[in-house]
Amino acid sequence: MKSYYMFSLMSLVVFTTISCGSNKKSSEKTESIEQQVKAPEFDADSAYQYVKAQVDFGPRVPNTSEHVACGNYLAKKLADFGATVTNQYADLIGYDGKILKARNIIGSYNPENKKRILLFAHWDTRPWADNDPDEKNYHTPILGANDGASGVGALLEIARLINQKQPELGVDIIFFDAEDYGAPEFYEGKHKEEYWCLGTQYWAKNPHVQGYNARFGILFDMVGGKNATFYKESYSNKYAKNVVQKVWEKANSLGYGNYFIDEDGGGVTDDHLFVNTIARIPSIDIVPTDQKDGGFGYFWHTVNDTMDVIDKATLKAVGQTVLEVIYNEK
Numbered sequence: 001m002k003s004y005y006m007f008s009l010m011s012l013v014v015f016t017t018i019s020c021g022s023n024k025k026s027s028e029k030t031e032s033i034e035q036q037v038k039a040p041e042f043d044a045d046s047a048y049q050y051v052k053a054q055v056d057f058g059p060r061v062p063n064t065s066e067h068v069a070c071g072n073y074l075a076k077k078l079a080d081f082g083a084t085v086t087n088q089y090a091d092l093i094g095y096d097g098k099i100l101k102a103r104n105i106i107g108s109y110n111p112e113n114k115k116r117i118l119l120f121a122h123w124d125t126r127p128w129a130d131n132d133p134d135e136k137n138y139h140t141p142i143l144g145a146n147d148g149a150s151g152v153g154a155l156l157e158i159a160r161l162i163n164q165k166q167p168e169l170g171v172d173i174i175f176f177d178a179e180d181y182g183a184p185e186f187y188e189g190k191h192k193e194e195y196w197c198l199g200t201q202y203w204a205k206n207p208h209v210q211g212y213n214a215r216f217g218i219l220f221d222m223v224g225g226k227n228a229t230f231y232k233e234s235y236s237n238k239y240a241k242n243v244v245q246k247v248w249e250k251a252n253s254l255g256y257g258n259y260f261i262d263e264d265g266g267g268v269t270d271d272h273l274f275v276n277t278i279a280r281i282p283s284i285d286i287v288p289t290d291q292k293d294g295g296f297g298y299f300w301h302t303v304n305d306t307m308d309v310i311d312k313a314t315l316k317a318v319g320q321t322v323l324e325v326i327y328n329e330k
Helices: 023-035 044-055 065-080 145-164 198-205 234-253 271-277 312-327
Strands: 084-093 099-109 116-122 170-176 216-220 230-232 260-264 283-286
Touching (some): 044 065, 044 145, 044 312, 065 099, 065 145, 084 198, 099 145, 099 198, 116 198, 116 271, 116 312, 145 170, 145 216, 145 312, 170 198, 198 271, 216 234, 216 312, 230 234, 234 271, 234 312
Parallel strands (some): 230 260
């Protein structure tokens, strides 16, 4: 992944109108309704093991045996968790003209329900450690514990819980492929936005269900890092501001305000961008756009993106927040 941009955003003015006499009753009624829906408890230990299982395959780079083996594992896990599984295979062309044997893996719950929520992450890993402090590692594929496996691990735990207790809306979980094959930093040619998220672009143009639509989408990207902070990503604010607000408010109400920072962050060329612009599904990105360190952590796109950087507390904060959001959708 991806490119990271900082935007200078206009400050927002919030106008609050108070209806005399009805305010308190309305608030109490809303609170009562919300309390009736109890989301399952996200098990961070379980999610951690799903992250580790992926990392144990080694780098999951398209056209490798490790990629094939991990793809089979992910599809089987979704099936074990009661999802209707669709495998979307495609030959995709990388920035360098290489043909990538890609596989988008889709797990659908309650597929007959027209009211749907889309949850997604990428499952491939970077073929190059092109952000490593040691140039000798530039051509080394990364393990991608955080950049790839953490989002998928969190979603597998959510899939396990959905299988036990169905939310009111249908849910589609998609593991997108060939997200991280964008041109490396050492590439001397032109760097283009569309070099990234190849599997997502393919699905957005060729959805697994004709005419597919969802109320909104949530991307899980690098959601397991220690001391991660998730600012409000700019493209998310542009295309799905109400969803951003919903998720960040829920996180704050659950006590996760130290993870979900109520401030605007930078924009990230990521899977959600193409879901927004091509599939036209309002989608947000939960991604650690930390303005203080300028990006995604010291281990991003390096050989240090290992299980050592994964924190169960971060997985819990993201997973529980999203569960509470989707189980309270009507």
